[in-house]
Amino acid sequence: MTFMQKQDRPRYDAEAIAQQYRQSPFKVIRRVLTIAWYIGSFFLRLKLDQWRGLEQTNKFKRARELRTILTKLGPTFIKVGQALSTRPDLVRKDFLDELTKLQDQLPPFDNAIAFEMIEKELERPVSDIYRELSPEPVAAASLGQVYRGVLHSGEEVAVKVQRPNLEPILTLDLFIMRWGINRIKGWLPVNLGHDLTLIIDEFGHKLFEEIDYFHEAENAEKFARNFQDDPTVKVPKVYWDYSSYRVLTLEWINGFKLTDREKIKAANLDQDRLIEIGVVAGLRQLLEYGFFHADPHPGNLFAMPDGRMAYIDFGMMDQLKEETKETIATSIVHLINRDYERLAEDFIGLGFLTPDTPIEPIVPALEEVLGNAMGESVKDFNFKTVTDQFSELMYDYPFRVPAQFALIIRSVVTQEGLALTLDPNFRIIEVAYPYVAQRLLRGESPEMRRRLIEVLFKDGKFQWQRLENLIAIAQTNDNNFDLLPTARLGIQYLLSEEGNYLREQLLLALTEDEQLHTEQVERIWNLVKEDLKPARLFDVALSSLRNMTFEEVAALVPTNNFQKSS
Numbered sequence: 133m134t135f136m137q138k139q140d141r142p143r144y145d146a147e148a149i150a151q152q153y154r155q156s157p158f159k160v161i162r163r164v165l166t167i168a169w170y171i172g173s174f175f176l177r178l179k180l181d182q183w184r185g186l187e188q189t190n191k192f193k194r195a196r197e198l199r200t201i202l203t204k205l206g207p208t209f210i211k212v213g214q215a216l217s218t219r220p221d222l223v224r225k226d227f228l229d230e231l232t233k234l235q236d237q238l239p240p241f242d243n244a245i246a247f248e249m250i251e252k253e254l255e256r257p258v259s260d261i262y263r264e265l266s267p268e269p270v271a272a273a274s275l276g277q278v279y280r281g282v283l284h285s286g287e288e289v290a291v292k293v294q295r296p297n298l299e300p301i302l303t304l305d306l307f308i309m310r311w312g313i314n315r316i317k318g319w320l321p322v323n324l325g326h327d328l329t330l331i332i333d334e335f336g337h338k339l340f341e342e343i344d345y346f347h348e349a350e351n352a353e354k355f356a357r358n359f360q361d362d363p364t365v366k367v368p369k370v371y372w373d374y375s376s377y378r379v380l381t382l383e384w385i386n387g388f389k390l391t392d393r394e395k396i397k398a399a400n401l402d403q404d405r406l407i408e409i410g411v412v413a414g415l416r417q418l419l420e421y422g423f424f425h426a427d428p429h430p431g432n433l434f435a436m437p438d439g440r441m442a443y444i445d446f447g448m449m450d451q452l453k454e455e456t457k458e459t460i461a462t463s464i465v466h467l468i469n470r471d472y473e474r475l476a477e478d479f480i481g482l483g484f485l486t487p488d489t490p491i492e493p494i495v496p497a498l499e500e501v502l503g504n505a506m507g508e509s510v511k512d513f514n515f516k517t518v519t520d521q522f523s524e525l526m527y528d529y530p531f532r533v534p535a536q537f538a539l540i541i542r543s544v545v546t547q548e549g550l551a552l553t554l555d556p557n558f559r560i561i562e563v564a565y566p567y568v569a570q571r572l573l574r575g576e577s578p579e580m581r582r583r584l585i586e587v588l589f590k591d592g593k594f595q596w597q598r599l600e601n602l603i604a605i606a607q608t609n610d611n612n613f614d615l616l617p618t619a620r621l622g623i624q625y626l627l628s629e630e631g632n633y634l635r636e637q638l639l640l641a642l643t644e645d646e647q648l649h650t651e652q653v654e655r656i657w658n659l660v661k662e663d664l665k666p667a668r669l670f671d672v673a674l675s676s677l678r679n680m681t682f683e684e685v686a687a688l689v690p691t692n693n694f695q696k697s698s
Contacts, residue, residue, distance in 0.1 A: 142343055152303070163308060211275075250291070262282060277295070290384050338426065364440055368444060386437065390410070391553050410550065411563040420457070427445065427448040428443075462478060476494050
């Protein structure tokens with residue numbers, strides 16, 4: 133079995149690819165020379181501009197040249213350019229504007245080849261499948277192009293057709309990239325060189341998933357199930373009868389790109405609301421479902437006339453483990469609380485540091501770098517700044533970027549960049565933190581309840597201010613956030629065997645330093661009293677007690693109290 137087999141659906145296998153191209157050295161050499169010629173000559177022209185003092189005069193010309201070079205080098209390099217187009221912290225603006233065009237302004241391939249592929253893949257004439265099909269593609273991307281059509285049943289559809297001969301092009305480029313990194317990683321910091329190989333492999337896996345349209349259709353339906361109860365998010369329907377692994381037929385989406393501010397304004401859509409929908413949907417993907425869109429660039433996100441956000445192109449997705457989701461959530465809280473020791477422990481849990489890494493020397497470095505990025509308040513926080521500042525730590529400390537987190541970082545940075553396009557004053561943490569606070573306070577799972585306890589206790593002491601902050605922040609951006617269900621869960625938890633530790637710690641906190649902490653309790657009550665009317669709260673407590681057995685109620689009272697009273 134080769135790396136291309138298994139029901140004719142492509143799979144990335146670095147070793148199998150390497151074995152194949154070791155037997156075709158002339159093909160590799162020819163491609164390496166082509167890449168070196170284009171890239172080398174481009175950097176030589178940049179250097180000449182610098183020597184001649186023509187950098188400013190030629191900067192737009194050079195930016196166009198870079199886009200043209202990446203386009204000529206093909207799909208793999210176009211995908212690299214697309215990734216760079218979402219990183220304004222790494223790429224200067226003139227280059228960024230041109231690289232953005234790689235998202236959906238690429239030259240199409242021949243229509244005759246596309247229609248021939250449709251008929252071959254779906255095993256029937258185009259006229260038998262579609263009542264109408266646009267004679268030219270409406271969009272061309274790195275891995276395929278899209279036609280607008282109408283089924284014989286009347287539904288408007290988008291027909292996505294894969295570019296020809298993609299697999300051999302991708303495998304050769306990925307082999308060369310991996311080979312090149314292995315040759316130079318000895319000159320790089322150990323953690324960075326190691327991680328680049330893993331990142332290329334992750335990139336390869338995702339590219340091969342993207343060119344499997346069956347896989348994309350499955351992703352779309354899974355994504356739709358996750359958001360089926362969310363009226364703000366739209367996911368196109370998949371037409372399985374008219375799809376294969378090289379042709380995909382989806383419901384047509386009428387909407388505007390999120391970067392098209394004029395059309396959004398003309399449609400009387402609320403930009404701030406669109407930003408909130410996009411960011412909360414992104415957070416739900418990462419922290420609630422763990423299944424996230426790893427390529428949310430402007431060509432894949434649309435504002436619909438009815439105010440919904442539509443996602444398209446589900447080729448590049450990833451799934452997080454439950455523990456990873458919860459650790460990301462608590463790390464956001466630790467960052468906001470400036471609890472850098474706990475944050476360093478989170479980095480170990482997430483794989484940014486190995487378990488045997490001593491965190492004592494790292495904590496001051498985190499405090500310095502992330503403290504500067506945080507500024508005086510949460511409103512100063514900017515994710516691009518954090519990633520930029522954080523990258524400096526990799527050269528001095530044993531940090532590494534786990535391959536999966538390269539996609540997470542790309543996803544978050546891209547979403548923040550889109551939001552900043554609509555609102556230059558946007559700060560992602562102002563939406564992220566209330567969402568995380570709500571999730572922690574609701575404590576829907578034992579793991580999330582454990583994370584809440586970790587946040588509320590430090591050095592064995594209950595942190596009243598943190599609880600107050602969590603409640604206040606949770607109420608900030610969501611007028612519909614109802615604390616009653618949270619209170620119900622909290623009471624049920626406190627009355628359960630699992631909540632025994634928290635009961636004891638709350639009693640100790642209330643009487644800490646031999647004084648009753650009524651002031652802290654009063655401040656928190658003032659925050660929640662509008663939501664938690666005494667009668668409603670009593671009903672919640674009574675219903676929780678009704679569901680308990682006599683033995684469970686008796687267990688709430690320590691036996692030594694009975695002994696003392698007797």
